[in-house]
Amino acid sequence: MPIVYTKKTEMPCGDPAVRRTNWDEVALGYSEERAIAEARRCIQCQEPLCEQGCPVNIPIRDFIRRVAQSDFEGAARIIRSKNILPAICGRVCPVEDQCEELCVVLGKQEPVAIGRLERFVADWERRAGAHEAAKPPKRGAKKVAVIGSGPAGLTVASDLAQLGYSVTIFEALHAIGGVLRYGIPEFRLPKAIVDEDMERLKGRGVEFQANVVVGKTITIDQLMDEMGYEAVFVGTGAGSPKFMGVPGENHKGIYSANEFLTRVNLMRANAFPDYDTPVRRPKRAVIIGAGDTAMDAVRTAIRLGADEAHIVYRRSEQQMTARAEDYSRAKEEGAIFDWLTLPTRFTGDDQGWVTTMECLRMELGEPDDSGRRRPVPISGSEFTMDIDLAVIALGTNPNPLIPQTTRGLEINDHGCVVADSETGRTSREGVFAGGDIVTGAATVILAMGAGRVAATAIHEYLERKAADRKRTPSGDKRRRHRKTAG
Amino acid sequence: MARIIEKRHLTPVTKLFVVEAPLVARNAAPGQFVIVRVSESGERVPISITDFSRQAGTITIVVQVVGKTSGMICAMEEGDEILDFAGPLGRPAPLPEKGHVVLVGGGFGAGAIYPLARELQQRGVRVSAIVGARNKELLILRELLESASDDYHICTDDGSIGHKGFVTERLQDLLSANAGFTHCFAIGPMPMMRALAEATKPSGLTTFVSLDPIMVDGTGMCGSCRVTVDGELKFACVDGPFFDAHKVNFDEAVVRSKMYVDEERLASELATAAR
Numbered sequence: 001m002p003i004v005y006t007k008k009t010e011m012p013c014g015d016p017a018v019r020r021t022n023w024d025e026v027a028l029g030y031s032e033e034r035a036i037a038e039a040r041r042c043i044q045c046q047e048p049l050c051e052q053g054c055p056v057n058i059p060i061r062d063f064i065r066r067v068a069q070s071d072f073e074g075a076a077r078i079i080r081s082k083n084i085l086p087a088i089c090g091r092v093c094p095v096e097d098q099c100e101e102l103c104v105v106l107g108k109q110e111p112v113a114i115g116r117l118e119r120f121v122a123d124w125e126r127r128a129g130a131h132e133a134a135k136p137p138k139r140g141a142k143k144v145a146v147i148g149s150g151p152a153g154l155t156v157a158s159d160l161a162q163l164g165y166s167v168t169i170f171e172a173l174h175a176i177g178g179v180l181r182y183g184i185p186e187f188r189l190p191k192a193i194v195d196e197d198m199e200r201l202k203g204r205g206v207e208f209q210a211n212v213v214v215g216k217t218i219t220i221d222q223l224m225d226e227m228g229y230e231a232v233f234v235g236t237g238a239g240s241p242k243f244m245g246v247p248g249e250n251h252k253g254i255y256s257a258n259e260f261l262t263r264v265n266l267m268r269a270n271a272f273p274d275y276d277t278p279v280r281r282p283k284r285a286v287i288i289g290a291g292d293t294a295m296d297a298v299r300t301a302i303r304l305g306a307d308e309a310h311i312v313y314r315r316s317e318q319q320m321t322a323r324a325e326d327y328s329r330a331k332e333e334g335a336i337f338d339w340l341t342l343p344t345r346f347t348g349d350d351q352g353w354v355t356t357m358e359c360l361r362m363e364l365g366e367p368d369d370s371g372r373r374r375p376v377p378i379s380g381s382e383f384t385m386d387i388d389l390a391v392i393a394l395g396t397n398p399n400p401l402i403p404q405t406t407r408g409l410e411i412n413d414h415g416c417v418v419a420d421s422e423t424g425r426t427s428r429e430g431v432f433a434g435g436d437i438v439t440g441a442a443t444v445i446l447a448m449g450a451g452r453v454a455a456t457a458i459h460e461y462l463e464r465k466a467a468d469r470k471r472t473p474s475g476d477k478r479r480r481h482r483k484t485a486g
Numbered sequence: 487m488a489r490i491i492e493k494r495h496l497t498p499v500t501k502l503f504v505v506e507a508p509l510v511a512r513n514a515a516p517g518q519f520v521i522v523r524v525s526e527s528g529e530r531v532p533i534s535i536t537d538f539s540r541q542a543g544t545i546t547i548v549v550q551v552v553g554k555t556s557g558m559i560c561a562m563e564e565g566d567e568i569l570d571f572a573g574p575l576g577r578p579a580p581l582p583e584k585g586h587v588v589l590v591g592g593g594f595g596a597g598a599i600y601p602l603a604r605e606l607q608q609r610g611v612r613v614s615a616i617v618g619a620r621n622k623e624l625l626i627l628r629e630l631l632e633s634a635s636d637d638y639h640i641c642t643d644d645g646s647i648g649h650k651g652f653v654t655e656r657l658q659d660l661l662s663a664n665a666g667f668t669h670c671f672a673i674g675p676m677p678m679m680r681a682l683a684e685a686t687k688p689s690g691l692t693t694f695v696s697l698d699p700i701m702v703d704g705t706g707m708c709g710s711c712r713v714t715v716d717g718e719l720k721f722a723c724v725d726g727p728f729f730d731a732h733k734v735n736f737d738e739a740v741v742r743s744k745m746y747v748d749e750e751r752l753a754s755e756l757a758t759a760a761r
Contacts, residue, residue, distance in 0.1 A: 172705045182703075217513065219513070241708065276528050401706065
């Protein structure tokens with residue numbers, strides 16, 4: 001007899017007063033008891049709608065049933081059949097807009113905490129060491145290059161390696177993981193978890209080459225024409241930071257969110273001088289923007305010792321794009337929110353350090369293209385804020401290196417690679433793309449979903465190519481290709 | 487990892503390294519740079535490519551000790567592995583197909599202009615080179631650059647070799663003597679490049695400078711290296727490093743290059759104390 005709960009089983013978190021002084025993970029995860037209690041809230045629908053909301057099609061109902069039965073190993077196996085990075089997704093997926101949004105109990109009560117359960121299972125598996133040491137599949141003769149080691153690239157690589165392709169991931173930075181490494185902070189996604197998942201992928205036979213900037217070190221043309229790669233997946237992310245273009249934006253102490261977070265997350269500037277990369281230690285910080293990245297940045301500024309850390313956003317609270325969970329955690333940690341505020345200018349001292357941000361108050365007018373009411377300046381509402389650090393978190397544009405250096409790759413007006421959403425196919429034969437380089441800045445799980453789709457399409461493409469080759473007299477007749485269902 | 491296969495002591499504080507990096511050498515072009523990291527706790531620093539050989543698969547860099555990281559690099563020996571060595575980054579120098587180019591190099595830049603000279607020579611473009619050093623002992627790679635230029639001018643602060651004075655003064659002399667330059671490319675410390683931009687501005691000589699602002703990733707991702715050129719925001723790592731010298735906002739570039747002087751000093755002192 002199911003007990004009717006009205007809310008999700010709570011997940012314990014660190015004390016805000018303590019956690020704002022350290023980099024430890026904030027959300028502590030479910031105990032076995034809590035996980036089982038939460039799993040029992042699931043009514044095990046005949047047709048689980050939640051699964052339609054998952055870009056990588058995790059059999060959600062079935063894994064939750066295993067958790068409710070205390071069969072955590074079974075639950076892990078089910079998740080792993082579809083998701084190679086569950087410990088990561090269980091932490092960073094915007095579940096409230098995906099699986100949980102479709103949960104049928106929603107409305108009558110809070111949805112089942114699918115994300116927290118996924119995390120629980122993945123963490124249980126890690127702690128128990130239950131994950132069977134994957135025996136690397138034989139690296140086949142066909143080579144596929146994956147560009148970028150973020151969520152999209154990792155998924156493509158993992159899927160194709162399982163199918164027996166020789167997959168090499170090329171990463172521009174010295175560490176693999178893409179945004180999981182440089183973008184998402186330790187207190188939200190411990191890097192030890194990223195490390196473990198990367199090791200597991202190596203175990204699956206995926207080869208990684210760090211420090212290779214495709215478009216510079218090698219081009220896609222060279223990968224295909226000279227180095228024998230039969231297909232290429234472009235998953236380079238939305239790399240290039242947007243600035244506001246207001247006067248004084250280049251004062252010292254003003255960072256893009258990418259730079260601020262990369263210094264801390266990838267380069268460990270929070271541990272300077274033990275680590276060599278420095279970052280400004282703020283007293284009064286402002287973060288401009290109110291998305292997930294802005295929440296990460298404001299919480300990072302707090303941990304770097306800011307007495308005051310503000311989120312400054314030209315729209316209102318209702319229009320912010322950050323996840324509710326991250327928003328409330330930032331609030332608990334003392335972040336101050338200045339809604340309907342537009343920065344117009346920065347000024348600095350004689351050393352060039354930023355000291356002041358001039359702003360305008362806004363009010364909401366008619367809806368704009370995004371359907372959100374357009375913020376309009378209130379005349380005469382000018383005011384200034386004293387600051388010593390500003391972080392611009394207004395999003396990114398696609399990195400131009402690959403578009404600039406690849407023949408025949410169609411790019412849209414936003415600089416994104418044009419790719420079919422069903423297949424990831426681009427205008428260039430054999431080149432597929434997915435993730436933020438196609439969609440503009442989005443989420444980890446959407447990138448993984450795009451990777452899954454592209455992996456299937458790449459497999460089909462290579463099978464078809466091999467079949468065509470077999471039909472032509474010049475083809476290698478000794479080779480036998482088994483046609484597999486895509 | 488990239489193995490050091492040759493190390494040369496150019497001066498007490500300047501070392502040359504030939505590094506095995508076939509993938510970097512494969513597409514390298516004059517004017518590009520690499521990003522280097524030498525320890526797990528280390529920073530990523532951009533270094534100009536001083537020479538490259540596609541056949542040998544090598545990249546040559548010249549490093550002068552100015553702080554902790556450069557000190558660590560200069561302490562490395564033949565056979566040592568450089569932990570991370572990524573490149574070639576940046577756009578190649580926009581070298582002309584004909585004309586008469588004057589190359590100006592100060593400090594480490596006296597080496598970094600070499601691949602430009604070599605490429606120009608191959609294109610049949612006349613090359614004049616002006617190199618600057620504080621004194622005779624600190625002058626680097628004289629023979630190499632002399633061999634790749636039609637005429638070669640040395641300037642030292644103390645006059646211990648060549649002309650006494652700055653590279654800009656020598657350039658002014660040559661300009662006054664109607665040397666017939668069509669282009670100028672300069673690599674060196676920021677004050678030198680700024681002075682040079684001012685020196686060539688009146689004559690309108692097309693002048694490019696190689697900016698080396700503070701970088702993190704070096705691939706256009708962070709915006710740390712942003713500079714204002716002709717009123718526009720540019721990233722030196724992907725749009726540069728070469729920019730029209732007469733359009734660079736040097737005031738801003740100089741200020742931004744000093745963002746971490748305190749931290750650099752602290753790191754240097756701690757490193758010295760630990761030695």
